[in-house]
Amino acid sequence: MALLGLSPPGLAAGFATAAVTALWAARRRRRMLEELAAWIDGIAETGRGSRPEDLEEGLDRQVAAPVLRLTRRLRRAERRGRTVRHLLESLIDAFPDPVLLVDGGREVVRCNAAAREELGIAATPLPLDAVIRDPGLTAALDAAIREGRHSQVDFTPPADPRRRFSARVGPAETEETERAAVLVLREVSEQVVIERMRSDFIANASHEIRTPLTSLVGLIETLRGPARGDPEARAEFLELMAEEAARMQRLIDDLLSLSRIELAASAPPTETLALAPLVRAVADKLAPRARAAGAALEVTIADPLPAVAADADQMHQLVANLLDNAIKYGAAGGRIEVSLEHLERAPAAAGPVAGRSALRLCVRDFGPGIPPEHLPRLTERFYRVDRARSREIGGTGLGLAIVKHILRRHQGHLSIDSRLGEGSRFCAWLPVASG
Ligand SMILES: Nc1ncnc2c1ncn2[C@@H]1O[C@H](COP(=O)(O)OP(=O)(O)OP(=O)(O)O)[C@@H](O)[C@H]1O
Ligand SMILES: [Mg+2]
Known part of the structure; x- marks a missing residue:
């Protein structure tokens, strides 16, 4: 019988050839798959490897091409990770305070340049005990590593009892150890x-x-x-x-x-001063500037007023600085009020003067006011709410620092109230000598 025109021996030879071809193709495919698997494994392990050559078109398109895309993406992510890590490391290195990463076995696994310099660390890892030994700090580190707690501990290194540090401790994770703590030290010795x-x-x-x-x-x-x-x-x-x-x-x-x-802070003023004429004189001098800025100056002075022990030049400077600010920053409110009065018992706002007989000198404006977060820092030297604007109008940022120091020397106090959109009120409290 002839099948498709082939005689039985021809058929057998045909089957044999087909079987050999199929076997060869299957082997080749298996080898390709093994090579592909090895390539993918290599990428998973090391992130790189060379793509097998002579892949079948299907395998090439459906497996090799996506794997190549994935590899590229992996490399990009790795590069980005490395850049971020370098950036973080340089940031931490630039940090002026010592920063240490301590693992669960209390080994310093990493630290910044300040730590190396301040604590004399030559290389990491090294036991924390070799650098700092303090029971409070050890407990804080354990709490950070075990319970993820943040804390702050002050300690004196036994090697140098004149120095005092404050350590902030918090939980962290590292590649190597998973659980760790980060320690930021700041020297707080008075000197x-x-x-x-x-x-x-x-x-x-x-x-x-x-x-x-x-x-x-x-x-x-x-x-x-x-x-x-x-x-x-x-x-x-x-x-x-x-x-x-x-x-x-x-x-x-x-x-x-x-x-x-x-310099004169420890020598309180001894001259007795009538404040009313002084306040009036400064207000008269600055009234034209206030007018030019669009604000009317209103002065209210209670009568009679007790005299206070005060330095005339410094009181002059104090009133001028407060008024200057009201004109510079608050004239938009159209009105500036200056008031001077005597209180038999100053309220809590008078700080250390509270409860005493005192004079209260206030300068109030109805300008834009000051955001509350700036209020605690206003009397710091060079502190300005809007640096650029203040500089533009000639401010040096020292006016209120001077006012604070004058009041300190007079055992007085400066209180500041301000509301956004409503204006600000700066009051100087001066104690009246009893008797
Ligand atoms: N009445 C006010 N209204 C709004 N902001 C004020 C007022 N007074 C002071 N400030 C803010 O407080 C900052 C500090 O005031 P300070 O008087 O110390 O410095 P300055 O006015 O900038 O400079 P200087 O007084 O030395 O010329 C000012 O820059 C301003 O931002
Ligand atoms: Mg000023």
């Missing part, structure tokens, strides 16, 4: 705190002086160069230069008066 304040102050003061100085230098260069021989530009630039120079002078005057007040 270090004073040193830090001093260097902050110098940095701030230099920055404030550098700003007008830079524009002066720029103006001089322009006058010597492109604006040379242009009389109009010269007049305009000289005007600007005078403004910048005046700003520097104001800044230096304010800094000097602040340091004078501080």
Whole structure:
């Protein structure tokens, strides 16, 4: 019998060839699949590997191409992860306080440059005990690692009893150990705190002086160069230069008066002063400026008033600074009120003067007010709510710091109330000497 025209021997040979081809194809496919599997395994393990060659078209399109896409995406994510990690590491390294990562076995597994320098850490990992040994700190670390608790502990290193640190401890996770704690140390020894304040102050003061100085230098260069021989530009630039120079002078005057007040802090004023005429005189002097800014100045002074022990120059400066602020920042309210009165018993708002016989001098404006989060910091040197705006209108950020120090020397107090959209009221409380 002939099937499809083939004789039985021909048929057998045909089947044999087909079977061999099919077997060969199946083997080849299995090898390809094994190579693919090995490639994917390699990517899973190391993130890389070389793609098998001579893949069947189907396998190439349906498996190899998506795996390649996945690999590319994986590499991108890895690169991004590495960048973020470097960024974080450089940020933590730039952090001025020592930062340590401590694992469950109390080993320091990682730390920043400040930790290496301050605590003399040469290499990690190393036992925390080798650097700091304090039972309170150990308990805080255990609580952070076991219960995820945050805490703060102060301690003195046994090696140097003159130093004092404050440590903030919180839970963290690491690749290697999973559970760990992060420790941020800050030196709080009195001497270090004073040193830090001093260097902050110098940095701030230099920055404030550098700003007008830079524009002066720029103006001089322009006058010597492109604006040379242009009389109009010269007049305009000289005007600007005078403004910048005046700003520097104001800044230096304010800094000097602040340091004078501080120097005299331990010697309270002894002269007796009638405050009413002084307040009236300052208000009269500043009234035209208030008017020009669009605000009417109203002065209310109760009569009679007891005299107080006060330094006339400093009281003059105090009233002028408060009024200057009301005019600069609050004139938009159209009205500024100045009041002076005597209270037999000052209320709680008078701080340390509360309960005593006191004079209260208030300057109130109806301007935009001050956001509450800024109120506690207003009397810090160089602190300004809107830096750019205050600088633009000639402020140095020292006015209220001077007011605070004057009041401190007079054993008085400054209270500040402000509501957004309603205005601000600054009150100076001065104790009246009994007897
Ligand atoms: N009456 C007010 N209304 C709104 N903001 C005020 C008022 N008084 C003070 N401030 C804010 O408080 C900041 C600090 O005031 P401060 O008097 O210390 O500095 P300054 O006015 O900027 O500069 P300086 O008084 O040295 O010329 C000001 O920059 C301003 O942002
Ligand atoms: Mg001011």
